[in-house]
Amino acid sequence: MKYLTQLTIILVITLVGELLSGLVPLPVPASVYGMAIMFTLLATGVLKIKQIRDVAVLLIEVMAVMFVPSSVAIITLWPLASELLLAAGILVCLGTLLVMAITGHATQATQRLLATYAKRKTRTKGAERTGVAAV
């Protein structure tokens, strides 16, 4: 029963997410509502992590394989116009690398800026001994 209960909780939350996605006139998909609900329930303690963890971890572990059918679907779009093929190829490869590089470095730069700022603030207050490294 343990796994069935966990699966049921996950699917019911997914269903509520789907309902919200249908009712609320915003372009927010069911999965995001569901994730927000799940997160809120966990954060407020209504739902204990052990009540869903095993099945959640199992699903996350096999997540990659869920992309196979919709990727195989490219054969139905064949033959693609050459300019589309070129654009899609460049974007899937170069675009992914670019977004990865920029996101990562922008995050690191912001962290560094904030750390420097926090350090300066502690120093001006003359509270170096108690200063906690803000990372």
Added chain:
Amino acid sequence: MNLGALEYFGIALTLLVYVAASWLRRRTRLAVLNPLLVTIVVVIIVLVLTGVSFDDYNASAEWLTHLLTPVTVCLAVPLYEKLQLLRRNFLAIIVGVTTGILSGLLLTFGVAKLVSLGTTDYLSLLPRSVTAAIGMGISERIGGSAALTLAVISLTGVFGNLIGARFVRLIRIKDPVAQGLAIGTASHVGGTAGAFELGEAQGAMSSLAIVVAGIVAVVLTPLFTTLV
């Protein structure tokens, strides 16, 4: 006997190839043998050789696609377990993800201009890095083709899964939070599966990036819909 008529052909084939590919990768330790990529290629080859149509294959394999929504819901679990990390890095997360999504949209615009892409195709490519459920929603809303969007989104996920962990280290993104965000923003759930290979923190931040990037994309993408 038509294989495509079998109810379990698609799903069994997909899982069998994936498990075999994962085993092969563990045995050989060859990074190019990415299980996801190998599975897609092998399944396509099998379909072409056996003459089974994609629709017949998908009638069975679609089960796996249906799991994408609940698994995205479950990503709240690693996120919750890494709550401190989220709190401490809130501003850096917002800045990083927004900058990343913006650069992706600008590049899509530039490439579309460069190869003189048609408007529908351009609009379908815009939500390329966003997770499937959100990206398809955006695509439909701005007038793209949802099927084409889903295919490029999936391929982006596959590519991110393939290179993500190695690429972030190569370009000296060292902080676990930044690594996870970079992978999740650029390649959503597909890349996140790979981010977990770097560590729990990277996986959790990548999961978070999926949601934040999705929301940022919902807001920013409509600004790029005019191709002039």
